[in-house]
Amino acid sequence: xxxxxxxxxxxxxxxxxxxxxxxxxxxxxxxxxxxxxxxxxxxxxxxxxxxxxxxxxxxxxxxxxxxxxxxxxxxxxxxxxxxxxxxxxxxxxxxxxxxxxxxxxxxxxxxxxxxxxxxxxxxxxxxxxxxxxxxxxxxxxxxxxxxxxxxxx
Amino acid sequence: xxxxxxxxxxxxxxxxxxxxxxxxxxxxxxxxxxxxxxxxxxxxxxxxxxxxxxxxxxxxxxxxxxxxxxxxxxxxxxxxxxxxxxxxxxxxxxxxxxxxxxxxxxxxxxxxxxxxxxxxxxxxxxxxxxxxxxxxxxxxxxxxxxxxxxxxxxxxxxxxxxxxxxxxxxxxxxxxxxxxxxxxxxxxxxxxxxxxxxxxxxxxxxxxxxxxxxxxxxxxxxxxxxxxxxxxxxxxxxxxxxxxxxxxxxxxxxxxxxxxxxxxxxxxxxxxxxxxxxxxxxxxxxxxxxxxxxxxxxxxxxxxxxxxxxxxxxxxxxxxxxxxxxxxxxxxxxxxxxxxxxxxxxxxxxxxxxxxxxxxxxxxxxxxxxxx
Amino acid sequence: xxxxxxxxxxxxxxxxxxxxxxxxxxxxxxxxxxxxxxxxxxxxxxxxxxxxxxxxxxxxxxxxxxxxxxxxxxxxxxxxxxxxxxxxxxxxxxxxxxxxxxxxxxxxxxxxxxxxxxxxxxxxxxxxxxxxxxxxxxxxxxxxxxxxxxxxxxxxxxxxxxxxxxxxxxxxxxxxxxxxxxxxxxxxxxxxxxxxxxxxxxxxxxxxxxxxxxxxxxxxxxxxxxxxxxxxxxxxxxxxxxxxxxxxxxxxxxxxxxxxxxxxxxxxxxxxxxxxxxxxxxxxxxxxxxxxxxxxxxxxxxxxxxxxxxxxxxxxxxxxxxxxxxxxxxxxxxxxxxxxxxxxxxxxxxxxxx
Numbered sequence: 012x013x014x015x016x017x018x019x020x021x022x023x024x025x026x027x028x029x030x031x032x033x034x035x036x037x038x039x040x041x042x043x044x045x046x047x048x049x050x051x052x053x054x055x056x057x058x059x060x061x062x063x064x065x066x067x068x069x070x071x072x073x074x075x076x077x078x079x080x081x082x083x084x085x086x087x088x089x090x091x092x093x094x095x096x097x098x099x100x101x102x103x104x105x106x107x108x109x110x111x112x113x114x115x116x117x118x119x120x121x122x123x124x125x126x127x128x129x130x131x132x133x134x135x136x137x138x139x140x141x142x143x144x145x146x147x148x149x150x151x152x153x154x155x156x157x158x159x160x161x162x163x164x
Numbered sequence: 165x166x167x168x169x170x171x172x173x174x175x176x177x178x179x180x181x182x183x184x185x186x187x188x189x190x191x192x193x194x195x196x197x198x199x200x201x202x203x204x205x206x207x208x209x210x211x212x213x214x215x216x217x218x219x220x221x222x223x224x225x226x227x228x229x230x231x232x233x234x235x236x237x238x239x240x241x242x243x244x245x246x247x248x249x250x251x252x253x254x255x256x257x258x259x260x261x262x263x264x265x266x267x268x269x270x271x272x273x274x275x276x277x278x279x280x281x282x283x284x285x286x287x288x289x290x291x292x293x294x295x296x297x298x299x300x301x302x303x304x305x306x307x308x309x310x311x312x313x314x315x316x317x318x319x320x321x322x323x324x325x326x327x328x329x330x331x332x333x334x335x336x337x338x339x340x341x342x343x344x345x346x347x348x349x350x351x352x353x354x355x356x357x358x359x360x361x362x363x364x365x366x367x368x369x370x371x372x373x374x375x376x377x378x379x380x381x382x383x384x385x386x387x388x389x390x391x392x393x394x395x396x397x398x399x400x401x402x403x404x405x406x407x408x409x410x411x412x413x414x415x416x417x418x419x420x421x422x423x424x425x426x427x428x429x430x431x432x433x434x435x436x437x438x439x440x441x442x443x444x445x446x447x448x449x450x451x452x453x454x455x456x457x458x459x460x461x462x463x464x465x466x467x468x469x470x471x472x473x474x475x476x477x478x479x480x481x482x483x484x485x486x487x488x489x490x491x492x493x494x495x496x497x498x499x500x501x502x503x504x505x506x507x508x509x510x511x512x513x514x515x516x517x518x519x520x521x522x523x524x525x526x527x528x529x530x531x532x533x534x535x536x
Numbered sequence: 537x538x539x540x541x542x543x544x545x546x547x548x549x550x551x552x553x554x555x556x557x558x559x560x561x562x563x564x565x566x567x568x569x570x571x572x573x574x575x576x577x578x579x580x581x582x583x584x585x586x587x588x589x590x591x592x593x594x595x596x597x598x599x600x601x602x603x604x605x606x607x608x609x610x611x612x613x614x615x616x617x618x619x620x621x622x623x624x625x626x627x628x629x630x631x632x633x634x635x636x637x638x639x640x641x642x643x644x645x646x647x648x649x650x651x652x653x654x655x656x657x658x659x660x661x662x663x664x665x666x667x668x669x670x671x672x673x674x675x676x677x678x679x680x681x682x683x684x685x686x687x688x689x690x691x692x693x694x695x696x697x698x699x700x701x702x703x704x705x706x707x708x709x710x711x712x713x714x715x716x717x718x719x720x721x722x723x724x725x726x727x728x729x730x731x732x733x734x735x736x737x738x739x740x741x742x743x744x745x746x747x748x749x750x751x752x753x754x755x756x757x758x759x760x761x762x763x764x765x766x767x768x769x770x771x772x773x774x775x776x777x778x779x780x781x782x783x784x785x786x787x788x789x790x791x792x793x794x795x796x797x798x799x800x801x802x803x804x805x806x807x808x809x810x811x812x813x814x815x816x817x818x819x820x821x822x823x824x825x826x827x828x829x830x831x832x833x834x835x836x837x838x839x840x841x842x843x844x845x846x847x848x849x850x851x852x853x854x855x856x857x858x859x860x861x862x863x864x865x866x867x868x869x870x871x872x873x874x875x876x877x878x879x880x881x882x883x884x885x886x887x888x889x890x
Contacts, residue, residue: 518858
């Protein structure tokens with residue numbers, strides 16, 4: 012399955028999804044709306060064979076929170092990066108933990124550090140920080156008592 | 165009659181806390197076990213005792229300043245952390261590393277891989293109650309550490325790689341000593357086989373224990389020896405070659421059913437393959453520069469890059485988002501141990517408490533890597 | 537003079553008798569009752585034996601550490617005294633000086649009682665152990681039975697330690713220990729039973745005397761029993777590969793997790809005393825006891841053989857991984873016990889044919 016075929020298949024099924032090729036790599040960027048995330052991921056996993064969730068992470072874009080799903084297919088050795096975004100504070104998105112079990116801990120981590128709520132997650136609670144921690148440290152405006160912002164060089 | 169006595173005999177489940185201070189959790193991991201006598205009903209890992217917030221720190225450090233932090237991730241395989249971080253930044257900067265530097269990187273990485281596997285081998289044997297292999301493993305590791313010290317000046321947190329190359333060239337007698345080490349080390353692996361791998365008690369303790377089927381391993385995002393032990397012949401070095409692995413010949417050892425013994429055998433064989441790679445690199449080592457031209461202040465163009473390598477514990481990746489400034493806008497560390505550990509509760513259900521160690525040891529995690 | 541000395545060296549009993557008679561004469565001259573002398577003599581004998589055993593155990597600890605160091609390409613303790621001989625003494629002093637920590641929720645009485653029970657059980661077993669001809673504190677008819685029953689009492693202490701510490705790891709260790717020792721006691725005694733059948737006695741001195749020449753040693757007549765004894769004996773000692781009650785990587789030390797200072801040292805000493813006991817029984821029953829090949833006093837032969845067995849046990853410990861609990865039970869009940877019965881059966885047939 013070439014990259015072009017994958018793009019065709021995705022846009023055939025999800026017309027609103029934006030797909031771009033990353034130069035020099037067997038990789039795709041797939042931009043989607045957050046409501047379609049589970050259907051899109053299920054499609055990518057079950058029909059395109061992207062069976063390995065490398066990781067899932069968020070990027071604080073100040074006006075929104077971007078969520079990246081790095082997916083990999085062992086068969087075709089290609090990568091798809093599904094990107095979507097939610098509100099910065101109190102953002103909610105459907106969980107993909109039912110598709111990849113790996114997503115379980117990665118979603119917990121994203122919740123822990125960014126505060127994104129993954130709906131339908133089997134046990135969404137903090138994973139790296141202590142349970143009574145206040146705030147989500149990887150947000151750009153997080154003010155912890157130990158966070159010292161260094162001067163710009 | 166029988167029913168009566170069963171009613172009189174009341175049994176209770178209980179919770180057992182393993183860690184964060186426990187000799188077998190290899191660091192500060194807490195495992196909460198729900199037990200019925202010696203049998204495990206459920207296991208919940210509780211992480212975060214070593215969380216140092218590297219991803220946040222990275223946002224406040226320049227690209228060059230962050231390099232020494234990476235050593236502290238998987239502290240048993242510092243070279244790999246340096247390597248993957250440099251790869252990601254180089255990808256952002258679109259720098260090509262000179263061939264000599266690439267070869268040196270592979271050389272020290274593979275030495276580090278052996279050292280890392282030895283630190284797995286010894287404690288794994290110790291978890292199973294055999295203490296002597298631990299000291300044998302550390303004897304050999306000491307030699308590797310000495311070699312790496314002569315290159316980088318450090319014994320554990322090397323910070324030897326630089327964005328665009330390596331910090332300094334190899335010392336004069338390094339090649340001779342590395343060759344001597346390879347010659348010394350090859351029979352030692354066979355010695356480990358005689359001491360432990362072929363021991364009937366060891367085999368009984370690990371065979372068919374913690375069976376991880378292929379599909380489950382992929383589903384949980386396992387990588388490295390854990391994945392290969394389950395029979396998936398996937399190695400980033402082979403399937404998505406980075407650095408100069410394309411020019412080197414080596415095999416990927418693969419297990420069959422994915423039990424603890426398979427994972428063990430995969431790692432033992434990987435040590436042999438690493439020696440093979442080191443020998444080839446020592447033969448092929450080209451001359452020339454060890455640093456590419458890198459600007460004094462690293463300011464990559466806005467964009468994002470993901471680089472990954474095959475670390476001793478699996479698929480290790482750095483995802484860096486740049487906003488054009490001298491500091492990473494966002495840096496995500498894809499730690500192999502994190503995903504590998506998440507499969508543990510699945511593996512130990514219904515096993516005995518002793519088996520937890522046989523399974524947990526064979527997964528080989530480093531808490532610095534899990535908690536970041 | 538030298539020949540007299542040498543003859544006394546070879547026959548310690550007559551030396552002891554000589555000293556005791558001399559002292560008795562003095563005693564009588566002062567005009568004190570003989571019965572008091574006999575009483576004091578018993579205490580002195582017990583004291584001497586305790587001292588001797590303590591020294592042996594200290595030596596054993598040093599030996600184990602040195603030997604395992606050699607196995608592991610290390611040096612081992614070599615600083616305190618000549619070649620580190622005094623290292624165990626230094627360790628003992630350190631342990632004695634340490635604080636005796638009792639966990640807050642521990643059952644204090646049980647926690648307190650456990651180490652002395654283990655310690656006493658380990659030491660009193662030597663009462664019936666002949667170190668040489670006549671060198672035995674109490675030569676009773678049921679010698680073997682006495683030793684096995686007393687050593688098994690130690691498990692009571694271990695269970696109390698596990699229970700009294702109020703620690704789940706300790707409790708698991710204690711439970712494991714009881715299960716293990718109870719199951720391995722059976723093949724252990726059954727293996728010795730073959731020898732008892734051949735000699736028709738439970739008295740250890742008589743069993744030893746039945747093995748005067750080298751080929752009379754019961755290891756040649758009962759090889760299977762010896763192997764069963766060695767395995768079961770190692771299991772009784774809670775040593776690798778059967779050290780599941782302690783299992784420091786699983787149970788963080790098992791029943792003695794919550795012990796420190798002198799109470800810990802009691803467990804520690806008891807472990808090594810038991811180790812020497814197992815070797816001593818193996819020596820007396822299978823390896824001809826004090827009977828040697830001349831040129832050395834009999835008790836020296838006894839110790840030489842004991843330490844040979846001890847070396848074997850140390851070798852086991854530092855080579856093998858630990859077995860799992862259920863595998864251990866399987867081995868005990870499904871392999872060793874039936875084999876021991878087979879051995880008894882074969883011995884019976886042998887006796888019948890003869």
